[in-house]
Amino acid sequence: MYYVAEGDDPRRLGRDLVNRVRAHQHIVTYTRTELIQHGGHVGRFWADLRSMRHDGTAVTFRVEHGVTIIATGGYETRQHTWLDIPGVITQETLEELVVHHPEQIAALKDVVMVQCVRPQNTPDYCSRVCCTNTMKNAIRIKLFNPHCRVTVLYKNIVTYGFREQYYTEARRLGVIFIRYSDDSPPEIELSGSGEQRRLQVRIRDLSLNRWLTLPADLIPLSMSIAPAQGTRELARKLRLPLSSEGFFAEAQIKLRPMDFMREGIFLAGMAHYPKFIEESISHALAAAARALTLLAHGTLHLGGIVAEVDPDKCVGCLTCTRVCPFAIPQVIQQEGRNGVGGLGGAAFIDPAQCQGCGTCTGECPANAIQLVNYTDEQMMLREIGGLGEWLPVIGNS
Ligand code: SF4
Ligand code: SF4
Known part of the structure; x- marks a missing residue:
């Protein structure tokens, strides 16, 4: 990115940060x-x-x-068949043109921007930054070339927080917004041949309830952001x-x-x-x-409620390794951890990693795992000193 909607230069910020990190005597980068x-x-x-x-x-x-x-x-995805058509680019490429080839931007007559485009078979989610990015580039085109007709095809414009002002600014500069739905997505076509070849976009305008055909010199797509x-x-x-x-x-x-x-x-x-x-x-x-x-601490104190395995009871069934939501138990071979019948290994739960959720203690078929401070013996206590005794409830009384 060369500029953000607010006008700042993120590359300069990135360069400064990289230089500071490289020069720092306590940071090693690989x-x-x-x-x-x-x-x-x-x-x-x-x-x-x-x-x-x-x-x-x-x-x-x-x-x-x-x-x-x-x-x-994350990164801007680039897998879409539309991107094989000459004149169809991503918003990132448009930004390159704005910065390095303003003469091409000045020569444009019709630009149609399409929002919410994603590669096939990928999850459908809002990439959050694309609408503001589109407003930013639409405003730049209008400032360079006020006579260029800029149209934005969108499902929902989501310019978060105070960034709504860029949407208002784009409208004030004459950017046209047309809403479409997933039922009738835009279609990109190449009409004519040779010198007369023209790009055009067909779109069903929801407010007019009719199909429109828009000529286009350039079609920037807002591609989804992927991890x-x-x-x-x-x-x-x-x-x-x-x-x-x-x-x-x-x-x-x-x-x-x-x-x-x-x-x-x-x-x-x-x-x-x-x-x-x-x-x-x-x-x-x-x-x-x-x-x-x-x-900042010299010593770390870990939680006291952790699961403990009795290696003499463990049958090595691996249940705990599968049920632990944090994948902490491991069946290991170690001196003194032979398991039932000298299996040659027993489960081990690292107390520094255990979250004490108790899932494995409930699932272990050999009853080999106890949660410290919540052991079976403690949970089954009938009498608690000073607090009295649990009594069975008889009838409905
Ligand atoms: S569930 Fe119990 S018996 Fe099975 S591996 Fe874990 S500790 Fe051992
Ligand atoms: S108590 Fe919970 S976090 Fe700890 S080992 Fe068992 S399942 Fe994993």
Whole structure:
């Protein structure tokens, strides 16, 4: 992006930030590097990384760290058959033209922008930033070339918060808005041949209830924003959940929007969902603050309510490994953890990672798992010192 609706230059901001990070003596950056394996727990994570050297060879190494922040971002999708038609571009390409080839923008007579376009067989969701981005580019075209007819085909215009002013500004400058529905989506056609070939868009205007044919020199599409490539694989390695749209899913949308259920792993920016730049910055600052609350401590105190496995009762059935929502239990081979009948392994639950939800304790068929402070013995107590005794209820009284 070269400019945002407010007029600021995000590239300059990005360049400044990259330079500050590179120059910082306490920050090490690894580029051309991928995560191979990740393990450990809050305060003591490890990550095996593979870095590609410039000579084409790879080097693998381990980094130990106290917290992990996921900020893998998103991108504008580009998979659509319409994009094979000459003159059909994405909003990102339009922005390149506005900045590098203003003479082409000045020569345009008809521009038809189409909102809410997504690759086939991908989930349908609002990418949040596209409407404001379209207003921004429509306004730029009108300022460069007031005689150009700019039409926006939309399902819903969602210019969040005070960004409504850019919609008002676009209308004031003469941008035409036509609403369509999923029942009758726009159709892009090439008419004529050779020199006379013309692009046109057919659209059924909902307010007029009739089909319109709009000539177009250029058709910029607002393509959906998708999570970064490799997100699914990364989520699997980190044992983190994804939303139905494929972005990372936070622990709680309102109360913990930068946390995961796994302690010590945080989320920032578009890896979470499409966001405006200032929202990504706020999200990143919040994630950094959450990380600092852990890193500022010399010692971490973990919760006392955790599940414990009695290795002498474990039959190695793997039930706990499947039912734990946080994928914490593991059946391991270790001295003193042989399992029933000398199986050669028993389940182990890392107390630093266990969330104490109790699911595995209820599901273990061998009754080998107890939740500390909520053991079967404690839960079945008939008499509680000082509080009296549970009595069975007889009849309806
Ligand atoms: S569910 Fe129980 S018996 Fe089965 S592996 Fe886990 S601890 Fe062992
Ligand atoms: S108590 Fe809950 S979080 Fe802990 S290991 Fe069992 S299922 Fe997983």
